[in-house]
Amino acid sequence: MDGALETLRTRGIASVSARTIAAAAGVNQALVFYHFGSVDELLSAACTHGARQRVAAYAERLATVSSLSELLQVGLELHEQERADGNVIVLAQLLAGAQSEPKLAPAAADALALWIAEIETVLRRVLADSPLAAVLDVPGLARSICAAFIGFELYDGVDGDGAARAVSAIAQLGSLIELVEDLGPAARRLLRAKLRRSGFERGDGPSGRP
Amino acid sequence: MDGALETLRTRGIASVSARTIAAAAGVNQALVFYHFGSVDELLSAACTHGARQRVAAYAERLATVSSLSELLQVGLELHEQERADGNVIVLAQLLAGAQSEPKLAPAAADALALWIAEIETVLRRVLADSPLAAVLDVPGLARSICAAFIGFELYDGVDGDGAARAVSAIAQLGSLIELVEDLGPAARRLLRAKLRRSGFERGDGPSGRP
DNA sequence: GTCTATAGCTGGATAGAC
């Protein structure tokens, strides 16, 4: 599985094969089929395994987060770490492969779900005593953050400078959201009205639960 | 080139080959090498061509946009249209391939640059008489939007429901930003101070130009 | 469990007929 992740990371979904993976792992190609049945199943298992490891590794760090800007800071750290061990890019490669290979889709969705659940937990805690908690769709935001992260890592692969600029712009946006958090109840009512007028007020989520 | 885009869209970067592309185009496989030299060069040319076409097709629509929520609306339309003709997913596949095949990187970066330039123009116009124009990094935001869009489309391929929820959460965020736009100069000063305190104030960009 | 060997296929790329 480590060989599979390494191959996905360094050679991409297009170059992944039983042979390239076996070479990375220093074993024979036939073992892929003996242990996993097919290359797709190995990729699925490896990706789930890798995501579990990485999410667990970040869970401790994320548990200390108590504000949006801190969460943003962890995101920047994760982005930095990606240059070294590239776990998000592995997920991106699996997602790319899953678009046209349905066998890979469940594993990709599951791996993403692990990250989403973690982000959702943090987000809910961070927004707990914020006026935004009642008005924002936290599960939707968690999904957005994870999806966007994938896009940023792919962009970083072809234009590092551009991606760096994109990341810092998002950091600014985060600060902006914190500013809104600190506004009084009048502005908060204005926000709710505006959201409702735009038709974006969600029908499900924490406040709508019976 | 149309055959290349179609193959990239329906079969993904992992299944793209001179043979599969030629079959999609209804021609012989050898023509790929006669006209483009290699599969990678064909993919690069096709992707640039496709991006030019799509950006041009949306330029007219984007020129009518005069607010953030309208821009958001166009984004939602584009996202819907992707289900039918899937141009962004082609870009995502090329980005995935470019991570480990440097020959594809320039084409992927160029295609993205076309979208970024378009979004940047709209963003600058939309924010022209907003207090946010002076404080936000517009080029960085344009890059963020494009990168995030890529991630959303990939996510949509493995979890349509989750992606839909992510998209509507972002729509909420857009409304939130508009709210901030409508705040008075006091809140604006507060925002600037907050950004500066966080160390996120950009050193380059429109306001810093001599 | 791990290896070699092999079948049968698909891949990039070229030569050469038309």
Add this chain to the structure above:
DNA sequence: GTCTATCCAGCTATAGAC
């Protein structure tokens, strides 16, 4: 410009030795 024919490398998957 487009085709057929071809080379050889690499692919998945299996059979069978150890």
